[in-house]
Amino acid sequence: MTAYTAPLRDMEFVLRELAGIDDVAALPGYEEASWELVASVLEEAGRIASEVLAPLNHSGDRQGARLTDGKVLTADGWDAAYRTLADGNWIGLSAHPQYGGMGLPGVVNVAVSEMWQAANMAFALCPMLSQGAYNAIKECGSAEQKAAFLPKLASGQWCGTMNLTEAGAGSDLGAIRTKAVRSGDHYLISGQKIFITYGEHGLAENIIHLVLARTPDAPPASRASPCSSCRRFCSTPTAAWVPAMTSIACRWNTKWGSTPARRR
Numbered sequence: 001m002t003a004y005t006a007p008l009r010d011m012e013f014v015l016r017e018l019a020g021i022d023d024v025a026a027l028p029g030y031e032e033a034s035w036e037l038v039a040s041v042l043e044e045a046g047r048i049a050s051e052v053l054a055p056l057n058h059s060g061d062r063q064g065a066r067l068t069d070g071k072v073l074t075a076d077g078w079d080a081a082y083r084t085l086a087d088g089n090w091i092g093l094s095a096h097p098q099y100g101g102m103g104l105p106g107v108v109n110v111a112v113s114e115m116w117q118a119a120n121m122a123f124a125l126c127p128m129l130s131q132g133a134y135n136a137i138k139e140c141g142s143a144e145q146k147a148a149f150l151p152k153l154a155s156g157q158w159c160g161t162m163n164l165t166e167a168g169a170g171s172d173l174g175a176i177r178t179k180a181v182r183s184g185d186h187y188l189i190s191g192q193k194i195f196i197t198y199g200e201h202g203l204a205e206n207i208i209h210l211v212l213a214r215t216p217d218a219p220p221a222s223r224a225s226p227c228s229s230c231r232r233f234c235s236t237p238t239a240a241w242v243p244a245m246t247s248i249a250c251r252w253n254t255k256w257g258s259t260p261a262r263r264r
């Protein structure tokens with residue numbers, strides 16, 4: 001079993017003396033982020049990292065994710081650990097209260113995420129990707145998309161992923177070939193993505209895939225490519241999405257064997 005003890009004193013030093021958490025707490029919207037509150041949050045996060053996540057690190061790596069009867073199953077204990085994070089509103093720690101989040105400064109979430117990742121990197125990628133999807137939609141989404149996606153991502157009811165890498169496009173995302181063609185009020189997406197961390201699993205009831213794709217008029221540069229969001233369960237599945245659902249394959253990687261990934 002992996003042992004982990006959060007370096008709370010070091011974190012306090014970094015947050016107070018270097019990051020200036022007390023100044024951050026003086027900013028509008030963060031009035032409640034007193035050091036007393038932040039310290040208690042970090043202490044509880046450290047306890048969860050030690051008692052819930054670290055004990056699953058080795059066993060999860062040994063067992064790994066597996067494809068059974070068309071479903072991707074995570075390692076034993078993953079479900080309960082995920083519920084601990086979701087039910088405790090840890091995934092929405094820095095999400096805006098308007099969307100059900102705790103509204104704490106992002107720097108607090110950085111410290112908490114460091115604990116999750118130090119205790120169990122394979123597991124911690126799941127909430128990290130959901131938070132990434134939350135942030136992307138919050139920055140770039142329409143009001144309708146924000147209302148539909150953000151509360152569920154913040155609460156952990158849904159998870160998120162990023163679908164960037166393709167067989168011929170890894171470091172150089174300008175080479176992606178996945179296409180997004182507008183069709184009325186949505187896009188039809190075609191192409192292949194690989195190495196999609198937490199691309200399929202049963203931890204949450206839905207998975208929001210942010211897919212980097214190229215529109216027909218996009219210039220040959222990755223910056224010009226929009227992100228499309230696909231839901232695992234679409235209320236109105238697109239022609240491109242349904243076949244994508246039928247070609248699920250599990251990919252293990254050598255380092256983080258218990259991280260479920262999906263190729264489609």
Ligand SMILES: Cc1cc2nc3c(=O)[nH]c(=O)nc-3n(C[C@H](O)[C@H](O)[C@H](O)COP(=O)(O)OP(=O)(O)OC[C@H]3O[C@@H](n4cnc5c(N)ncnc54)[C@H](O)[C@@H]3O)c2cc1C
Nearest residue numbers: 162163164165167169170171172194195196197198253256
């Ligand atoms: C565990 C894991 C999880 C992942 N999860 C995701 C995910 O969730 N979503 C997703 O979209 N992708 C994911 N990826 C893919 C990851 O982003 C790519 O593997 C990464 O971008 C590198 O791309 P590549 O594997 O095609 O390697 P390449 O880009 O082909 O690189 C191969 C080698 O060439 C080197 N290289 C590349 N370009 C240059 C250059 N210009 N100059 C010098 N050297 C160069 C690289 O450093 C590397 O050593 C994941 C990968 C791993 C291993």
